[in-house]
Amino acid sequence: MLITIKLFASFRDGRFKVATREVADGATVADVLRSLEIDEPEVGMMFVRARHVDVDRVLAAGETLSVFPLVGGG
């Protein structure tokens, strides 16, 4: 199935801003992170459908996963 991945801040370095990728049916967020060579402890926040998700979240076809390192401001 196809999903869209959006990367932000330092995760864009050497990768991409936004890309559509083929993943196996039933793929989790952890599977996607592994394919991107992003270690889980580096991750600050992840969103699907504007909701926080964790690494166990199973992705559905057509969904968009947004991945941020630990950042903040205010």
Added chain:
Amino acid sequence: MHKIYRVNMTDLSVKIEPVPEAWAGLGGRALTSTIVAAEVPPTAHALGPNNKLVFAPGLLSGTAASNAGRFSCGAKSPLTGGIKESSAGGTASRIIARLGIKAIVIEGQPAGDTWYSLVVSKDGVEIRPETETLGMGTFAVVEKVNERLGEDFAVITLGPAGEHLMAISNISVKDPESKIRSFGRGGLGGVMGSKKIKFIAVDPTGGAALKLADPAKFKAANLTFTKTLNDHPVSGQGLKKYGTAVLVNVINEAGGLPTKNFTSGQCENHDAFSGETMYDNIVARGGEPSHGCSIGCQIQCSQVYNDKDGKYLTSGFEYETIWALGADGLITDLDVIAEIDNVFDDLGVDSIETPVMFAVAMEAGLLPWGDGKRMLQILREDIAKATPLGRLLGGGTGHVGRAFGLTRIPVVKNQAIPAYDPRPIKGIGVTYATTTQGADHTAGYAIATNILNVGGKVDPLKNEGQVELSRNLQIATAAVDSTGLCLFIAFPALDIPECLGSVVDMLNARYGLSLTGDDVVALGKHVLKVEHAFNLAAGLGPETDRLPEFFELEPLAPHDVTWDMDQKELATFWNF
């Protein structure tokens, strides 16, 4: 810091007073709010002779502590009608602390039309008639004062908006590179203008290293403190590289980025004005991605942003300003946003209140959505010169919304709501509703725990736990605001236990005390209660601790949620 300078603008007299014992353990916000609450009648007109303008460095200002360069300014606010403490960086806090001055209290009001400047030194304050800088923008004032008096003088000044007593006006403070930092919120420029003071210059001559009760312990605690700032990914890396504007994309993805005057939670063109785009532009154009607002800053969230030709456009380019112009007002060209930010600084207007007001004016049809050029024209020709249109807009977001008969007016206690929509991020809604300051994200930054996963996690879309979260953050913030430390130390403080402990150790080593973490919490509670009592007596009762009704009536995409916090639950905020 052993003396209070008291300047009476009615009879143009100055007194140097010893610090009363009750104020000895206070600094920054704790001191400005205590003095305002003790000496300003809550029913006083904010622009009248009974209001007082108080400046105070924090408890750790002037020492070698990292990030201790913040400076507090307090008064009754002309915008909210309640007590106000605003915080700024710049060079003044450190210089004033090292002159041994604990606070400067400016009271009264001159009768005539003469404007004045104040020259503060180790010996006192000289009140001088001022003409040359009247009407000048803040950058020109800083240049002129440094030329006239000396490069190393601190400068605290009004732009034209403060001279015109506008509710959107701020007070500007010279930074280490002779640019501008601001006491932004609450219209404090109008209070200084009502006392006919264009600028305050501070002569650093005679300033000395502050005496520490236990220098070795202080040094060790500062090393630990600095390590926690460097070790935390937000304060140690993220803010240095992307500045606070990294939040544009975060809050957009979370569905809480108020767009087109709070009618959507996501903005289509968000990446055009994101922190990532800002960083790329800065690097490509020879600007500086990392830059401090004051001496001793380790976090370096500021930056110098140049135009396409490599010429300076602005610095201290903050998320909330970029959000308000980019998403709320749909001006999506980051270079135009930067130019407007610089004009805000030059005119001396709050870069949150002003652009939120403009988005309301856009909804009213006064100028087209996204029209940055027209906004610049209005700023330069109407607000700077106080034409009738300029005065209408200079009254702020609530003023403009009421003038045009709108119902979607994003204010609490008449102060503009900043860059996080309270419908899908409910913790920040509690802060907006309950803080003594009027809508202010910094008063209890629930975004940390609702969105950023700092200090634990509380689901942003549920009401449960939000009052407690906001209360704990507001108490901690009131304490941090009293130390002179930058509020961004909260990121490591929420996650690394040694951080807050090292702050307590520094306070103890500085003053020879034996405070515990509980004492610091007690100070925060005390500050909030003093401010709350002032507000109640000023007429800002529980009925003003609420969000505007449109948040209850209009669901926000993409979460399709309204603000539905029970008002009785909100009122439990003050149960401490």
